[in-house]
Amino acid sequence: MALVADIEKAYLQILIDERDRDFMRFLWYDDVFATKPNIVKLRFCRVIFGATCSQFLLNAMLHNHAMKFENVDPDLI
DSSP states (O other): OOOOOOOTTTGGGSBOOGGGGGGGEEEEESOTTSSSOOEEEEEOSBOOTTSTTHHHHHHHHHHHHHHHTTTTOGGGO
């Protein structure tokens, strides 16, 4: 049995825990055309593609969901 899926938006379906969002911070200018723009600190709430941990988190989430159905369909694992 093969499992086929399109994972293009799979990363954005993974919610980052509130306690861990500070590790996903980035800086943004509030007005890039201003002479002295303010720097705003923002945080991601979802896993982004391209972060070092993204592939690990997606794999861990898929493994966790697959283990929930281990008794229903052992061939899935």
